[in-house]
Amino acid sequence: MVESKPRTGYRALGVYIGLVVVPVVVAIILLTQGDDGDIVATAKTSSGPTLAQLLLAIAVVVGACKVAGWLAQRIGQPAVIGEITAGVLLGPSVLGALWPSGAAVLIPPSVVPQLNVVAQLGVIFFVFLAGLELNTRLLRGRGRLALVVSHVSIALPFLLGVGLAMLAYTRFAPPGGGFLPFALFFGVSMSITALPVLVRILHEIGLFRSEIGVVTLTCAVVDDVTAWSLLALVIALTTASSLFGVVLTVLLTAAFVALLGLVVRPLLRKLVTRVPVASLQKAAPLSVVGVLVCAMATEWIGVHAMFGAFVFGVVFPRDNPIATWLHDKAGGLTTALMLPLFFAYSGLRTDIGLLSGGGAWLWCGAILLVAVAGKFGGSALAARAVGENWNRSLQVGALMNCRGLTELVVLNIGLDLGVLSPTLFTMLVIMALISTAMAAPMATWFARRDGQNVVPFLDRTSERAAA
Template sequence: MSNHPAAKRRTGRGLQAWGVYVLLAVVPVSITVALVSRMDSSTGTTSAALGFPLAEFLLTTATVLAACKAAGWLTQRLGQPSVVGEIAAGVVLGPSVLGALSPTLAEFLLPASGLPALNLLAQLGIALFVFLAGLHLDTRLIRGRGRLALVISHVSIATPFLLGILLALVAHRTLAPAGVGQLPFAMFLGVSMSVTALPVLLRLLVELRMFGTETGVLAITCAVVDDVTAWTLLALTIALTTASSLSGVAVTIVATALFTGLLLLVVRPLLNRFVEGASEKRLRAAMPLALTGVLLCAMATEWIGVHAMFGAFLFGIVFPRDNALTDRVQETISGFTTTLLLPLFFAYSGLRTDLGQLFAEPTSWLWFLAVVLVAVVGKLASSAVAARALGEPWPRALQVGALLNCRGLTELVVLNIGLDLGVLSQQLFTILVLMALVSTVMTAPLVRLFRSWPAKGSSAPPARSAVAGLDDDAPLVRSQPSF
C-alpha cells in the first residue's frame, strides 16, 4: 500500500507529458501540414536549383579524387611520376573518353552545373600550388654557378619561345580563335613552348634518386632561373593580351614592378622579423597569416591584370625560409593542395580537353606532331647544346635537356589562362595538353637512357669543373619536395 501514492504520481506525470506532447507537438505539426498543403508550389525550379548542388559537388569531388589517385598509383608503377596519371585521369573524365562513351554517366558524375564551383576551387588550388613553387625556389643554388644556370636556362626559354612564335605565324589562320590578333596568340604559344614544370621536376628527381646529385642540382638550378623568367614572360603576355592600349600595358607593367618591389623591400623584411625567434604560439598564429598573404597577393596581381597566380608565386619567393614556420606551412598547404585542390584542377582541365576534335579533323594530328617537334627540339635540344658548350659531357647535358623539357602541371596553368582569355582555341588547347603529357611522359625514360651512356670520347673536362665543389651524394637542396 505504501507504493500506491508513488504509482499515482507516475501515472499523473505520464498523462501530463502526453498532453503537452499532443498540444505543443502534434497540433502544431498538423496545422503546419494543413497550411503547407494549401500553398502554391510554383517555385519548383528554385527548389530544384537549391536541392542537390552540395550532393552533386561531393560526388564530383569523390569521383575526381578516386580517379586521380588510382591513375597516379598506376603511372608510378609504370615508372612515371604520379602527376602524369593525375593529368591523364582529368582527360579521361572529360568529353574525350567518359563523355564520349557514356554521356549520361559523365553528366551524373561531373554535372555541368557544378563546373563553376569546380573552377573556383581549382583556381584556389593553382594559387596555393604556385605559392609552394615559389617557396621551393632556393636562389642560393645559383651562387657560384650563375653563369652556367643563366646561359642554359635562358637558351632553354629563348629558343623554344622563338620557335613558338614562328609556329604561331603559320598556325594563326587555322588554330587561332576568331578575332584574336597575331601578337597575343604568338606570345601565348611561345610561352607554352618555353615553360618547365619545376614541382614535377623536383618530384621526378626524387623518384629517379637524382635529387642530391650534380646533375639533379644543375637541372634544379637552371629550372629556378627558368621558372622566374617564364612566369615573368607569362605576366607580360597577359598584360599585352588584356590591356586595351600600349599605355594600358605600360601601366600594368609599372604596377607589377611596384608591387614586386613592395614585397621584396617591405614585406620580406617584416616577415623575416616576425619569424625570427618566434615562439610556438606565434608560429601557430602565423599559419593564417601565410594563407592570408597568399590570397591578398593573388588578389592584388589579379586586380593589376597579370593573373592571381603571379602574386601567389611572388609571395612564395619572399616568404621566410629554413625555419619551423616554412616547414609547417609547406606540410599543411601541400597536403591539402595536392590531395584535394590539384585533382580538381586536373578534372577541370580534362573537361575542357576534347580529343574528338582531333579525330574529326585529320590535319589536327599534323599540327600536334608539329607542336611536339617544336617543343622538344626547342627545349631539350637547345638546353643540351648549351650545357655541352659550357663543358658538360653529352650524357649529363642530355639529361639536363630532358629534365628541362618536362612541362607537366605548369603547362596546364598556362593553357587554362590562355583558354580563359580566349587567346587559345579549344582545338589548340587540346593539342597543347597532349603535348604537355607527351613531354612529361618522355622525361623519365630519356633520363634513364642518357644516364646509361658512358661519357667516353668527349674532350670535355669532368662535370665537377662546371659545378665546382659539389659532392654527388650530398644533400644539395634545402629539403625534398612534398608536392
C-alpha cells in the same frame, strides 16, 4: 502529497501533443497551401541535387586521379602524369564520347563552374608552394651555367613557337583574336619547365642530390622565375586595352614585386626570428590570408592571381614553423583535393575529337616536334657549350623538357582569355603530356650511359612491388 508518476507522464504527453505536434501539423498545412508545393519542389531542385552532384563529382575526380597516379608510378612515371591523364579521360575525349549519359551524371555541366572555383584556389596555393620551395642558394657558384642554359631553354623554344604561330594563326586562332597575343601565348607555352614535376622526377630516379640534379634544379629555378615573369608580361599585353594600359600594368607589377621584396620580406624575416615558436604556430593560419591578398592584388593589376601567390612564396622565409605548417596543411589539401579538380577541369576542356582528320594530327605532331626540339635541344646545346659532356648535356635537356602542371596553368589562362582555340588547347595539352612523360626514361638512360648511380627506369616497377 507527491503526485504519482502515471499522472505526471500523462501531463507531459498532453503538453508535448499540444505544444509540439499540433503546431507542427498546423505549420505544415499552412506551408502547403497555395502553390501545390511548387515552392518546396523548387527549393529541392535548386539546392539539394546541386550539392549532391558537386560532392559526387569531387569524389569521382579525386578517386580517379589517385588511381591513375598510382598506376603511373607503377610504370615508372611521376604520379602527376597519371593525374593529368585521368582528367583527360573524364572529359569529352573518352568518358563523354563513350558514355555521355554517365558523364552527365558523374560530372554534370552544372557543377563545372563550381569545380573551376575550387580548382583556381588550388592553382593559387600550388604556385605559392612552388615559390616557397625555390632554393635560390642553388644559384651560388653556378650563375653562368644557370643563366645560359635556362635562358636558352626559354628563348629558343619561344622563337620557334612564334615562328610556328605565324603558320598556325589563320587555321587555329579564335575568331576576332589578334596575332600578337596568339603568338606570345604560343611561344610561352613552348618555353615552360615544370619545377615541381622536375623535383619529383629527380627524387624518383635518385638524382635529387647529385651534381647533375643540382645543376638541372638550378637551371629550372631561373627558368621558372623568368617564365612566370614573361607570362605576367604577356597577360598584361593581352588584357590591356591600350599602350598606356600595358605600361601601367607593367609598372604596377614591378611596384608590387618591389614592395614584397624590399618591405614584406624583411618584415617576415624579423617576424620568424623574434616571435616565439609557440606564437608562430598559432599565427600560421594567417599566412593563408597573405597568399590570398597577394593573389587578389595581381588579379586586380591584371597579371593573374597566380603571379602574386608565386612572388609571395619566393619572398616567404623558409625553415620556420609557419612554412612547415603551410607545407603540411596547405600542401596536403592542395595535392589531395584541389589539384585533381584542376586536372579534371583541364580534361573537361580537352576534346581529342576536335582533332579530326590527318591534317590536325600532323599539326599536333609538328607542335610536339617544335616543343621538344626547342626545349630539349636548346638546353642540351647550351649545357654542352658551357662545359658539360654530351651525356650530361642531353640529360639536362631531357629533364628541362618536362612541362606538367605548370603548362596546364598557362594553357588554361590562354583559353580563358580567348587567345587559344579549343582545338589548339587540346593539341598543346597532348604536347605537355608527351613531353613530360619523356623526361624520366630519357634522363635515366643518359645518366646510365654517363655512369651515374640511378634507379633504372624499367626496374622501378619491380622495386615498388618489392617494397
